[in-house]
Amino acid sequence: MAANRPIVLIGNWKMHKTIEEASSFVEGLLSGYTSEEQKIVGLAVPYTLLYPLSAQTAGEFLKIGAQNMNEAAEGAFTGEIAGRMLVDAGAQFVLLGHSERRHLYGEDDDCINRKVKRAVEAGLQPILCVGESKEQFERDETHRVLEQQLSQGLKGLDSDKIKNLIVAYEPVWAIGTQQSASSQIAQEAHHFCRSHLGTLFNKKIADMIPILYGGSVNSSNADELLAEPDIDGLLIGGASLSLDSFKQIVNHHYQKQTGYPT
Ligand code: PGA
DSSP, X not given: OOTTSOOEXXXXXXXXXXXXXXXXXXXXXXXXXXXXXXXXEEEEOOHHHHHHHHHHTTTXXXXXEESOOOSSSSSSOTTOOOHHHHHHTTOOEEEESOHHHHHHXXXXXXXXXXXXXXXXXXXXXXXXXXXXXXXXXXXXXXXXXXXHHHHHHTTTOOGGGGTTOEEEEOOGGGTTSSOOOOHHHHHHHHHHHHHHHHHHSOHHHHHHSOEEEESSOOTTTHHHHHTSTTOOEEEESGGGSSHHHHHHHHHHHHHHHHXXXX
8 A cells, every 4th residue: 555545445245234234234343433534444235225324324434335336327227226326325436347247247348437437427436346357367368458447447537537436456266266366466466557547547646546456355365465555455345244354354454554442
């Protein structure tokens, strides 16, 4: 993490938790934290949890966000949800282009680009997820894939539109596999993303964009990953589902950064 960028820790709950389960998790997470600086922690939750959790966390450091949205403003799209509805329900950010959306639901870079634009228009902070598959990694195509996903995903957005952008590098081979990328591999990919963002916008802007790492993050590897200069935060799937393991990552980081007692 570089000194001029905040650390961002986001849990991705995927398709987990009922309202009751989620609110007792959040109650446990909120208790004990008072520092203003803890505004960097967020949870990307299922749609049904947006409203109750954003009401529960009003005025607290914890941000609540969604995991997807439709690219249209509104219309006849049965089963879909619009960015302005997410905002209405209290979402502050949205994950876009997560590899599960790309691979299981066929979202391509053009579709993700339309979603990023719509999210910005709706006032949501976009977290654009990028990352190569196992085969692409083995064929040494990581840079090509990242370059394409960033260029296409951010096409047509000028610098004032991406002021709040967060990028998440999530190698597909590390997601849910208990095999995180090593901190060296992750740092190299993050550095590449940052320099490509510099060519898409400019270096000053690229230096301000937080780039998160995601893929089998847990309390044992979080610190080592965060110690790398271009890793500004973590997108945490499995380990964000249990209050104990998520708190361990958050507390650990806070002890280090602010001396906050656990
Ligand atoms: P994981 O998921 O931490 O369970 O690997 C990360 C993600 O999919 O965002």
